[in-house]
Amino acid sequence: MFFNIFSYKQKKEDIVKKDVNNKNLSISVSHVSKIFKIPHEQRKTLKSFIFNLFKRNKYTELKVAEDISFNINEGEFFGIIGRNGSGKSTMLKMLAKIYQPNSGKISIKGRLSPFLELGVGFNPELSAHDNVYLNGTILGLTRKEIDTKFNEIIEFAELEEFVDHKLKNFSSGMQVRLAFSVAVQAHADIVLIDEVLAVGDYNFQQKCFDKFRELKQNGKTVVFVSHSMGNIEEFCDRVLLLDKGKISFIGSPKEAVHKYNILNILPEKNKNDKKSTVSVNNLEFKNSKNEKTQEFLVGDDIIASGKVDYGESDVNIRSRLLLGVGLYDEKNNLIIADSIRMIDELFDTKKFYFKISIPSIKTGIYQISISIRDLKSDEVYFEKFKSHKFYIQNITKTPAIISSGSFWHDNIEIIGLTRVRNESLIIQDTIDHVSKFVDKIIVLNDASTDDTLDKVYSHPKVIEVINNKIWKKDRAVEETESRQLLLEAGRKYNPKWFFYFDADERFIGDIKKYLLSKESLDINGIRISLFDAYITTNDKSPYRNGKLLNFRQYFGPERRDILMIWRNNPSVKFSGIDAREPFVDGKIITKFFSQHYGKSISIKQWEDTCDYYANNFPMYSTKWLNRKGKAVHLKSDFNRTLYPWESAIDNSIKIHPKK
Amino acid sequence: MKNNNKFNTNHNYWELIKELSFTDFKLKYERSILGYFWSLGKPLAYFMVLYVVFTSVFKLGDSIPHYPIYLLLGVVTFGFWAEATSAAMQSITSKGDLIRKVYFPRIILVISSTFTALLTFVLNMFAVFVFAIINGVNFNFGVLFILLYIFELYLFILGVGLALSSIFVKFRDLGHIWEVLNQILFYATPIIYPLSLVPIKYAKFQMLSPLAQVISDMRIILIGEGATLTTNDFWCFSWLPMIIVLITFIIGYIIFNKMSNSFAEDV
Numbered sequence: 064m065f066f067n068i069f070s071y072k073q074k075k076e077d078i079v080k081k082d083v084n085n086k087n088l089s090i091s092v093s094h095v096s097k098i099f100k101i102p103h104e105q106r107k108t109l110k111s112f113i114f115n116l117f118k119r120n121k122y123t124e125l126k127v128a129e130d131i132s133f134n135i136n137e138g139e140f141f142g143i144i145g146r147n148g149s150g151k152s153t154m155l156k157m158l159a160k161i162y163q164p165n166s167g168k169i170s171i172k173g174r175l176s177p178f179l180e181l182g183v184g185f186n187p188e189l190s191a192h193d194n195v196y197l198n199g200t201i202l203g204l205t206r207k208e209i210d211t212k213f214n215e216i217i218e219f220a221e222l223e224e225f226v227d228h229k230l231k232n233f234s235s236g237m238q239v240r241l242a243f244s245v246a247v248q249a250h251a252d253i254v255l256i257d258e259v260l261a262v263g264d265y266n267f268q269q270k271c272f273d274k275f276r277e278l279k280q281n282g283k284t285v286v287f288v289s290h291s292m293g294n295i296e297e298f299c300d301r302v303l304l305l306d307k308g309k310i311s312f313i314g315s316p317k318e319a320v321h322k323y324n325i326l327n328i329l330p331e332k333n334k335n336d337k338k339s340t341v342s343v344n345n346l347e348f349k350n351s352k353n354e355k356t357q358e359f360l361v362g363d364d365i366i367a368s369g370k371v372d373y374g375e376s377d378v379n380i381r382s383r384l385l386l387g388v389g390l391y392d393e394k395n396n397l398i399i400a401d402s403i404r405m406i407d408e409l410f411d412t413k414k415f416y417f418k419i420s421i422p423s424i425k426t427g428i429y430q431i432s433i434s435i436r437d438l439k440s441d442e443v444y445f446e447k448f449k450s451h452k453f454y455i456q457n458i459t460k461t462p463a464i465i466s467s468g469s470f471w472h473d474n475i476e477i478i479g480l481t482r483v484r485n486e487s488l489i490i491q492d493t494i495d496h497v498s499k500f501v502d503k504i505i506v507l508n509d510a511s512t513d514d515t516l517d518k519v520y521s522h523p524k525v526i527e528v529i530n531n532k533i534w535k536k537d538r539a540v541e542e543t544e545s546r547q548l549l550l551e552a553g554r555k556y557n558p559k560w561f562f563y564f565d566a567d568e569r570f571i572g573d574i575k576k577y578l579l580s581k582e583s584l585d586i587n588g589i590r591i592s593l594f595d596a597y598i599t600t601n602d603k604s605p606y607r608n609g610k611l612l613n614f615r616q617y618f619g620p621e622r623r624d625i626l627m628i629w630r631n632n633p634s635v636k637f638s639g640i641d642a643r644e645p646f647v648d649g650k651i652i653t654k655f656f657s658q659h660y661g662k663s664i665s666i667k668q669w670e671d672t673c674d675y676y677a678n679n680f681p682m683y684s685t686k687w688l689n690r691k692g693k694a695v696h697l698k699s700d701f702n703r704t705l706y707p708w709e710s711a712i713d714n715s716i717k718i719h720p721k722k
Numbered sequence: 723m724k725n726n727n728k729f730n731t732n733h734n735y736w737e738l739i740k741e742l743s744f745t746d747f748k749l750k751y752e753r754s755i756l757g758y759f760w761s762l763g764k765p766l767a768y769f770m771v772l773y774v775v776f777t778s779v780f781k782l783g784d785s786i787p788h789y790p791i792y793l794l795l796g797v798v799t800f801g802f803w804a805e806a807t808s809a810a811m812q813s814i815t816s817k818g819d820l821i822r823k824v825y826f827p828r829i830i831l832v833i834s835s836t837f838t839a840l841l842t843f844v845l846n847m848f849a850v851f852v853f854a855i856i857n858g859v860n861f862n863f864g865v866l867f868i869l870l871y872i873f874e875l876y877l878f879i880l881g882v883g884l885a886l887s888s889i890f891v892k893f894r895d896l897g898h899i900w901e902v903l904n905q906i907l908f909y910a911t912p913i914i915y916p917l918s919l920v921p922i923k924y925a926k927f928q929m930l931s932p933l934a935q936v937i938s939d940m941r942i943i944l945i946g947e948g949a950t951l952t953t954n955d956f957w958c959f960s961w962l963p964m965i966i967v968l969i970t971f972i973i974g975y976i977i978f979n980k981m982s983n984s985f986a987e988d989v
Contacts, residue, residue, distance in 0.1 A: 099987065156986065160825040163983040175825075183823045186745065188752055193745070200741040201824055205734050 088172060089253055089284040090135040090158060095167030097128040097153055097308075127153045128164070129308045135301075137173070137252075138282040142289065142299035142316060144323050149305040151288050152257060155179060158286060159255055173252030173284065176202070180257060182242030187231035191222060194230050195245055202249040212248050220244035240267060247274055253284040292320045340374025341384070341444040343433055348451060359421055361457040365390070367417040371435065384444065385526070388417050389432045398424055415523075426457045477578055478558040479504040479524075480549040482542070486566040487513040488664065491522075492611050493566045498524045500575035501562050505552050507545050510534040527552055538679045540640060547637040550645065554631065561635075562628050563645075567664070568593065569612040572655035578628070587632065587649030590624035593657040594711050597696040598666065605665030615663050618711035619699030623719035624653045641680075656712060662694075669694035735830055742834035747841055761842045762849050765801045769794050776914055786916055788945050791854045795944060796913035798846045799937050803879060804904050806839035810883025811890045811900060818989035828982040829975075832883050840876060847872075850944075859945060868940050874967055875936045881971030888981035891988050913937065932970075935963040 100122045127150040135141045145151045156162040157169060159179055184201045185194050195216055199209040209216075217223055220240040222233075230238060275298055278285055289295055295302060295316055302319035304312040304326070312322045346369040349355050359365055367388055390398045399422055430452050435445040479501035483490060494504060506519045507529040519525055529548055546563065553561055560578050564570070570591065577583055596615035606614060626644040629635055637645045662669055669690075676687040690700070699705060706714055751757040773793055776782040786792050813835035814821065814828065821828065847868075854861070890896045911934045917925050928934050 156822075161822065161986045180823045184820050186749065188749055189745065193748075197741055197745055200734075200738050201820070201826070203734065205737050206741070 087137045088134055089137045089139065090172075090286070091168075091170045092134070092158075093132045093168050093170075095128055095131045095157065095164045095169060096126070097150075097157060097162060097164050099125040099127055101125055126308045128157070131167070131305075131308075131310055133303055133310065133313055135284060135286065137284055140279050140285045140287065140298050140300045142287050142295045142302040142319070143305065144289065144292070144295055144302060144319060145305035145311075146323075146326060148307075150308040151305050152179075154305065155255055155257055155286065155288050171253065174250070176246075176249055176251035176254045179255055181239060181246055185230060185238065185242065188229060190227050190229055191217070191233070191241060192226050194241065198242065198245045199248065202246065203251075204248060208248075216241075216244045216248060219247070236267070243267075243271065243274075251283070253286065254278060255286045257288045292323065296320055340372075341435055342372045342374065343369045343386075343435065343445055343447065344372055345370045346433070346447075346451070348431070348453070357452065358454045358456065361421050361423055361455065361459050363421055365419040365421060365431070365453070367419070367431070367433070369415060369433075371415060384435050384437060386415060386417070387432075387434045387436065388419060389434075390419055390421075391430045391432060392424070393428055393430075398422065398429065421455060423459060424455060424457060427455065429453050429455050475502045475556050475558045477501045477560045477562055477575065478553045478556060479562045479564060480507075480546070480553055481505075481564050481566060482507040482509055482545050482549065483511065483515055483519065483566050484509040485511045485513050485515055487511075487515050487518065488606065488608070489566055489611055489660075490515055490518050492609070493564075493568075494519070494522045494524060496569060496610075496612065497562075497564055498522075500570070500573075500578075502558070503556065505529070505549055507531065507549050509541075509545060526556070538641070543637050543639060543642045546642065546645070550635065550637060558631055560628060561631055563643075564627060565661075567611075567660040569658045569660070570655060571612075571657070574628070574655055577654070585650055586652055587630045588626050588647035588651035589628040589655070590651060590653040591627045591655045591657045592653060592712070592715065593623045593625050593659050594618040594708075594715070595621065595659045595661070595699065596663045597699065597705055598663045598669065598694050599705065600695060600697070603666060603695055605667070606660075611660055612658065613708065614660065615658075616707060617696075617705035618658065618708055619701065620703050620706055620711050620714045620716050621699060621701050621718045622712075622715035624717065625657075625719065626651065627657075658708070662700075666694040735827065738826060739830055739834045739837060742830070743837035743841065746835065746838040750838070758842075758845065762846055765794075765798050765846065766849075768801075769797045772797065772914055782915055785918075788854070788857055788859055791850070791857050791859055791945060792941055793914065794850055794853060795941055796911075796937050798843070798850055799875070799940065800908060800911065800913055800933070801846070802839055802843035803875070803933055804908075805842070806836045806876075806879045807882055807886060807904075808897075808900065809835040809839055810879065811886040811896065813883070814887045814891050814985055815894075815989055821986050821989055828985055829884070829978065832880065832887050832978070836876070836879055836883055839879075840872075843872075854944060861944060861946075865943055867943050871936045871940050871943075874932065874964060877971050878932045878936075878967040881967065881974035884971075884974035884978040888978045888985075891981065891985060907931075907933070911937065930963055930966065932963040932967045 101124075131154065143151045143154060153162060156179065157164050158171070159175065161179070182198060184198050186197065189197065192213075195213060196206065196209055199216075200206070204212075217226055220237075220243070222237060222241055225233065225237070230241075233241070275285070279298065285298075287295070287299060299316045301314065302312075302316045303310065304319045304322055306326055311326065312319050346367065347355060348357070349366045349368070350359055351364045351366065353366075371384075371386065392398055399419060431450065433445075433447045433450065434443055436443045477500065479497050481493075481497075481504065483506055486493070497504065501524070503526045504522070504524045505527045506525055508516050508519060509531050510533060516528070516530070519528055529552055531545070549563075550561065562574070583589075595618060597617050597619060598615065599617045602616045626647060629645060629647045630649075632648070634648050635645050662672060670692070673687045673691045677684045680687075696705065701718070703716070705711075751760065754760060756763070769790075773790060776793070777784075777789065782789070810832050813831040817831050820831070886896065886900065910928065911931060912920070912928060917928065917938070920928065929938070
């Protein structure tokens with residue numbers, strides 16, 4: 064009778080098997096959820112049962128898996144990682160059919176190793192011999208199979224002399240060896256492993272690793288749950304990262320491990336933790352008319368303001384903090400997100416303003432999340448997830464688009480890059496000026512000795528500062544390297560365009576409008592025509608804080624068309640000696656103008672500039688020493704007549720690039 | 723590699739049942755010098771006590787031919803019932819470790835635990851035969867029909883055991899309740915006394931019990947007509963208890979199937 068029951072089960076499983084139509088699919092998990100009901104008081108005795116009969120049995124529902132879907136291909140070494148309690152072991156147990164999901168379906172093709180741990184069913188009162196047979200049968204081997212493999216098993220476990228000893232007299236190492244030796248004999252197409260390598264000495268672990276490699280070579284499908292990121296990276300082809308029962312990431316091991324590490328340093332609810340003392344207070348949301356409201360129109364701005372309290376956080380960390388604001392729809396899709404640097408080492412609290420321009424989205428309820436994280440390590444210091452609700456109305460006629468934006472910095476389209484050294488006088492004006500056409504700025508500070516760094520830090524458009532503290536002579540190579548560093552730093556924000564500028568340059572033309580228009584779609588690089596401004600006899604007062612644009616009256620006619628703007632392509636690269644311009648493939652045009660004040664801020668600055676070049680660029684040293692004391696010009700450095708700005712453009716003589 | 727295409731994890735469940743029940747059997751008499759003989763010794767001692775009390779004090783044996791065998795068969799059979807059901811009841815909870823870590827149809831645990839009791843029972847039955855021969859009982863090959871009744875009883879035990887084991891996971895008081903119920907059942911079943919001593923209106927219902935029916939029918943096969951009354955004597959359908967066995971098994975299986983999904987979480 065009961066044998067029929069088995070064949071019935073068998074049929075049911077055959078049906079499941081047919082569901083996996085894809086030939087290469089080994090495991091298919093679709094929309095699986097699992098809830099544990101944890102009763103507040105377990106009613107296991109008659110007394111408590113009777114006493115509590117009329118009380119409702121209270122329990123906490125714990126979602127250990129929530130709508131999880133993924134596939135594992137045949138022959139894949141698939142890792143599952145996550146923090147404790149993230150649901151990874153539960154997932155493995157569901158794959159092994161030990162737990163049944165509450166909803167969703169798991170389809171498995173191929174023979175599954177049914178065990179998650181070594182030595183299942185081992186009985187300490189039995190001899191090693193009997194335990195091999197017992198454990199082997201539990202793992203699905205027949206008695207005959209064990210008979211033929213018995214010697215091999217005992218040999219692999221290095222336990223030849225102890226076959227008839229009772230297991231309870233074995234050391235834990237011996238037991239694990241025996242267990243592993245049996246386990247490797249179990250034949251399966253899909254092997255599930257749950258942290259088996261936690262035990263055993265070094266040699267034995269190496270043996271296990273060898274066995275892993277063998278499994279991999281033989282094209283077995285392996286599902287591996289581990290806390291050891293080294294093993295995960297070494298063995299896995301693909302990794303699933305679970306967080307609180309949900310899929311956090313699925314993909315390359317390297318990225319998964321990185322994300323796991325980030326998750327791992329998220330603050331647990333520990334009040335003593337110094338980082339948790341960073342907080343955002345006095346949060347307010349206003350519209351562009353400066354009215355406090357919770358209702359907005361598409362096209363309007365949400366202006367968030369608040370104070371950041373750094374608490375007892377490390378002063379060094381404060382300068383790296385990034386404040387992020389994200390707007391989510393009701394289905395938790397991130398619509399738009401942006402972030403700003405929170406730089407203020409001087410005060411304990413800092414007021415911030417933050418503007419989100421509402422894109423064309425559907426009318427509905429939206430929520431805002433605010434977080435503060437370390438821009439270097441991604442460590443999260445403060446998070447208020449969906450704390451504020453807004454009603455956003457779309458009364459425009461344009462169709463609503465739901466941007467599937469899923470990343471911070473989504474609306475950074477142009478990133479400005481600059482290298483600065485002791486630019487205290489002009490840097491504020493420079494960044495203000497450039498901010499008009501770039502979204503964010505990344506600065507490389509080259510060992511400034513004045514307060515340039517403070518000014519850079521305090522500017523909200525600056526999202527990253529690379530700080531070079533050591534000054535090296537012979538700048539030619541250094542300059543190229545610095546620019547490449549800036550470029551690489553900028554790439555992680557994934558902008559459309561890069562714009563490289565120097566602190567002493569002012570730009571003329573609607574650069575932003577052009578870059579974001581259709582006209583520039585096929586353009587890969589833009590050269591900007593740069594003219595030197597000169598101190599002249601009637602125009603020699605030094606620059607004081609103010610606007611540098613159109614500061615001098617006369618400009619040289621020599622025109623340098625310098626490649627300052629380029630599209631964010633992976634092929635773009637700075638190389639060579641003193642390479643101001645990167646190598647850019649594709650169509651390059653010349654557009655816009657630039658006034659260059661390098662030599663004309665003041666007479667003193669002219670002298671300093673001469674010294675600077677003479678000292679740091681040996682190859683130009685004589686040329687610059689000759690220029691000392693000649694700050695006031697009647698003619699250009701190339702001995703040509705000086706012109707007012709407009710005429711300089713009209714009479715321009717191109718000297719760069721030389722053809 | 724064999725059986726590559728099989729989906730299931732542990733295709734040879736029969737091997738697993740054998741291995742688990744033999745291990746149980748082995749562990750049960752581990753470190754005891756007389757080993758298995760204790761499992762015969764226990765019902766034998768119980769039988770001796772009952773025999774002395776009921777033949778010399780109550781003079782029950784006089785009306786029944788081969789009363790010692792009559793009594794021994796009843797005691798041994800009931801012993802099988804009691805041991806198997808209580809083993810089945812605990813089969814899931816006692817193997818929690820296995821359930822949390824390996825997948826196989828959970829019914830295997832109930833089957834293998836009752837198999838251990840069945841093994842003991844079969845050995846004990848040989849002893850009963852030896853005593854029967856000594857006692858001068860004449861039997862022929864028809865005695866092999868006893869195997870059919872053993873199978874019926876085993877199916878009944880399995881049905882009850884499946885229900886007990888799954889309920890026991892959530893409700894541990896069942897252990898004590900079952901012990902008390904079994905004591906009552908021992909006296910409610912015509913084991914010591916002949917059914918002829920019971921008023922018919924009660925005896926009628928007693929004989930609906932598959933346990934009573936199996937014991938009575940086995941006695942008739944072994945000792946012969948006149949040994950006891952059977953279900954036939956009270957009901958027109960002698961197979962009525964067999965239907966009860968079948969229904970019990972189906973209900974037990976349904977309960978078990980429904981609850982076994984969460985065994986791994988509950989044990």
